Amino acid sequence: MAVIAESSAVGGRQDLKRLAVDHARIRTRQRRLRELARHLALGLITFVLVAPFYYVFLASLKDSHAIFQYPPELVPWPPFWGNYANVLSHTNFLRWMFNTLFVATTVTVLKVFLDSMAGYALAKIDFTGRRAVFLLMLILLMVPGGALIVPLWSLFNSLGLIDTYFALILPPLANPLGAILMRQFILGLPRDLENAARLDGLNEFQIYWRIVLPLIKPGLVVLAVILFTDQFMSFIWPLIATTSDNLIVLTVGVASLRAHGGVDYGLWSASAVMSLVPIAVLFFILQRQFLARSLAGALKQ
Amino acid sequence: MSTEPGRMRLSPEEHARLRRRARLRREVSGWAFLGPMFACFVLFLVVPVLGTAWWSTRFGGLIGGTRFVGLDNFTRLPSLVGAPQAIWNTVVFAGASVPLILAGALGIALLLARLERGGAIYRFLVYFPVLVPGVVAALIWLFLTNSDFGLFNEILRAFGLPPVTWFATDTALGVLVALDVWRNVGYWAMFFVAAIIGLPGELYQAAKLDGASAFARFLYLTLPMLRRIIFFAVVVSTIWAFQVFDTAIVLTRGGPAGATTTVVYRVWQYVFGSSNKVGYASAISLVMIVAILALTLLQMRLLRSRRGAD
Numbered sequence: 001m002a003v004i005a006e007s008s009a010v011g012g013r014q015d016l017k018r019l020a021v022d023h024a025r026i027r028t029r030q031r032r033l034r035e036l037a038r039h040l041a042l043g044l045i046t047f048v049l050v051a052p053f054y055y056v057f058l059a060s061l062k063d064s065h066a067i068f069q070y071p072p073e074l075v076p077w078p079p080f081w082g083n084y085a086n087v088l089s090h091t092n093f094l095r096w097m098f099n100t101l102f103v104a105t106t107v108t109v110l111k112v113f114l115d116s117m118a119g120y121a122l123a124k125i126d127f128t129g130r131r132a133v134f135l136l137m138l139i140l141l142m143v144p145g146g147a148l149i150v151p152l153w154s155l156f157n158s159l160g161l162i163d164t165y166f167a168l169i170l171p172p173l174a175n176p177l178g179a180i181l182m183r184q185f186i187l188g189l190p191r192d193l194e195n196a197a198r199l200d201g202l203n204e205f206q207i208y209w210r211i212v213l214p215l216i217k218p219g220l221v222v223l224a225v226i227l228f229t230d231q232f233m234s235f236i237w238p239l240i241a242t243t244s245d246n247l248i249v250l251t252v253g254v255a256s257l258r259a260h261g262g263v264d265y266g267l268w269s270a271s272a273v274m275s276l277v278p279i280a281v282l283f284f285i286l287q288r289q290f291l292a293r294s295l296a297g298a299l300k301q
Numbered sequence: 302m303s304t305e306p307g308r309m310r311l312s313p314e315e316h317a318r319l320r321r322r323a324r325l326r327r328e329v330s331g332w333a334f335l336g337p338m339f340a341c342f343v344l345f346l347v348v349p350v351l352g353t354a355w356w357s358t359r360f361g362g363l364i365g366g367t368r369f370v371g372l373d374n375f376t377r378l379p380s381l382v383g384a385p386q387a388i389w390n391t392v393v394f395a396g397a398s399v400p401l402i403l404a405g406a407l408g409i410a411l412l413l414a415r416l417e418r419g420g421a422i423y424r425f426l427v428y429f430p431v432l433v434p435g436v437v438a439a440l441i442w443l444f445l446t447n448s449d450f451g452l453f454n455e456i457l458r459a460f461g462l463p464p465v466t467w468f469a470t471d472t473a474l475g476v477l478v479a480l481d482v483w484r485n486v487g488y489w490a491m492f493f494v495a496a497i498i499g500l501p502g503e504l505y506q507a508a509k510l511d512g513a514s515a516f517a518r519f520l521y522l523t524l525p526m527l528r529r530i531i532f533f534a535v536v537v538s539t540i541w542a543f544q545v546f547d548t549a550i551v552l553t554r555g556g557p558a559g560a561t562t563t564v565v566y567r568v569w570q571y572v573f574g575s576s577n578k579v580g581y582a583s584a585i586s587l588v589m590i591v592a593i594l595a596l597t598l599l600q601m602r603l604l605r606s607r608r609g610a611d
Contacts, residue, residue, distance in 0.1 A: 034415075035416070035417050038412050038415060038416055039416075039419065041412055042409070042412050042413065042416070042423045043423075045409060045412075045427070046422075046423055046426040046427055049426060049427060049429070049430055049483065049486075049487070050426050050429070051452065052430075052441050052442070052444070052445055052452065052483070053429070053441070055444055055445065055452045056440075056441045056444045059444050059450075067450055068449060068450050069450075071455075071459075072450065072455060114337050114338035114341065115338060117334045117335070117337065117338065118334065118335045118337075118338035118339065120334055121330075121331045121332075121333075121334035121335040122335065125327055125330055125331035125334065126327055126331070127327050127328045127330075127331025127332060127335075128328060130331065133335065133339065136347070137342065138597075138601060139594065139597060139598065139601075140342075140346055140347065140350065141597065142537075142540045142593050142594075142596070142597045143346065143350060143590055143593060143594070144540070144543070144544040144565070144589070144590075144593065146544050146546055146565035146568065146569075146586075147353060147565070147568070147586035147587075147589050147590050147593075148346075148349040148350065148352075148353060148586070149568065149569070149572060149582075149586075150352070150353065150356050150363070150568075150572055150579055150582055150583050150586065151348070151349040151351075151352025151353055151355075151356060151583075152345065152349050152352075153363060153572070154352070154356075154363060155345075155348070155349070155352070157363075170341070170345060171345045173338070173341035173345065174341045174342050174344070174345035174346035175346075176342055176346070179338055179342075204330040204334070205330075208334070229432060232434065233432075233434040233435065235434065235435060235436055235546070235547040236546055236547065236565065236569065240569075240572075240573070250434075251434045251435075251436040251437070251547070252436075254434075254436050254437060254440060254551075255436045255547070255550065255551050258439075258440065258443075258551050259550075259551075259554075265443075265444070265447075268440050268443060268444075269440075269444060271440070272437050272440040272441050275434070275437045276432075276433060276437065279432045279433075280429075280432070283425075283428075283429070283432055287421075287424075287425060290428065290432070291424060291428060291491050
């Protein structure tokens with residue numbers, strides 16, 4: 001009897017073990033299935049989001065007859081490079097690109113310094129008006145450039161700066177976002193560091209330059225990415241501030257291809273593809289900082 | 302008596318003098334650091350905002366002089382050709398695009414946040430449209446919406462459906478909304494991913510043990526905890542939607558029959574398409590600025606009071 005009871009008990013234990021193993025296996029399988037479903041859903045979503053790029057790239061490799069063909073060739077062979085040659089020879093595209101990169105770089109470099117200095121003052125120096133200035137910046141943070149074109153235009157016109165690089169570079173410097181972000185970053189630094197630096201006899205500028213700037217380097221890179229992409233994409237002010245073909249930026253030039261001149265799908269597709277090259281390269285190199293662009297908005301005030 | 306010998310040596314006058322000097326140094330260095338950025342801020346943002354208010358009381362053109370007309374521009378605004386339509390179009394645009402963008406972004410973010418591996422490639426691809434300038438995005442969409450060879454109609458044709466005219470009076474604004482969703486969904490998806498990953502995991506474990514379904518966990522845990530984040534996203538993306546201009550000017554040129562003429566588009570037309578409507582342009586601009594300031598203040602207020610609550 002005892003033997004039988006013992007053996008059945010052992011059997012029960014083995015059953016339990018098998019049950020647990022089965023259960024674990026089912027759960028793993030369910031987990032894998034869910035993971036697979038997520039991959040499928042995300043794959044579909046990204047396919048839909050990316051398909052327009054592929055379609056316009058395809059169109060750029062077709063001549064004016066092939067583009068109307070049905071069904072459309074999914075891999076045009078041999079590719080037709082004439083559209084790209086047209087963009088380079090019939091438009092001022094490279095000059096527009098240079099203007100965009102020049103203006104965006106200048107604004108970014110200037111603004112990284114201005115904003116980090118302003119952020120340092122707002123975060124660490126106790127002077128009269130600090131709170132009022134910060135509040136004013138928060139309130140005006142969202143005011144859109146599109147609503148300010150009349151006074152800005154008349155200001156720059158009276159200064160005689162319409163249709164110069166100054167008109168493109170100066171107004172973006174007013175954006176308070178960078179100073180607010182930098183203040184946030186600098187507030188996060190430990191107080192002991194600057195106190196130690198002050199005891200060592202460093203003045204405010206030395207503290208900012210030698211202690212604070214190196215510590216907030218990651219923040220500076222994110223700020224630079226935000227500023228550069230915003231500038232790369234800006235349109236309405238450059239459209240109004242410049243008129244000569246040698247000064248307009250990429251977005252304005254590309255828009256002029258659509259506004260003036262006839263319907264030319266080859267020119268449009270090739271210029272669209274070429275416009276994306278610089279920002280795509282930059283995104284590839286600085287992926288993490290770009291993705292942090294969204295997160296910067298999440299900073300609580 | 303004192304254990305601080307340094308303090309003993311200072312007479313009260315000396316102490317006060319030193320404090321004044323330290324204070325002066327703080328004032329000078331504070332404004333020196335803030336100054337350059339603040340000067341730009343005042344000159345190119347504060348002054349233009351005030352300037353818009355001034356211009357909104359004028360009648361005339363940018364070149365050729367103006368005269369003071371009081372609040373006439375505002376009282377005439379409702380009967381002005383195109384102005385109410387532009388405001389209506391912009392409100393409809395924002396009302397349609399904001400919920401679609403944020404719902405889509407939240408969905409993508411939930412998928413991405415739960416992913417066990419391989420998220421990087423999706424993030425890269427989902428975010429890519431965000432980096433396309435509006436003008437270029439509009440050019441790209443010309444190739445999707447063309448009635449002869451556009452991708453949308455090719456797909457319809459593949460399913461044996463009749464082609465659609467995408468730029469009709471009742472569809473053009475919808476196309477602009479779709480473009481906006483395509484271009485912005487990645488931005489807010491990344492924003493939400495960061496927020497979701499930051500949520501406390503123990504709560505979800507507990508809910509799971511209690512037998513809460515995935516949907517219930519989303520409804521009763523994720524959504525309430527993300528309330529502030531979502532509110533922030535609603536306000537900011539609404540403000541952005543109010544400013545739509547570059548896609549409208551390139552893709553639809555405001556048409557057909559003004560169906561996609563937005564506020565900023567109308568402002569631009571008043572200023573550069575006619576010689577005497579600068580006052581109207583400024584009046585509409587001011588309405589928009591005030592609406593955006595109201596949204597900003599509302600948000601600052603709600604964020605602050607909620608922070609005080611928890």
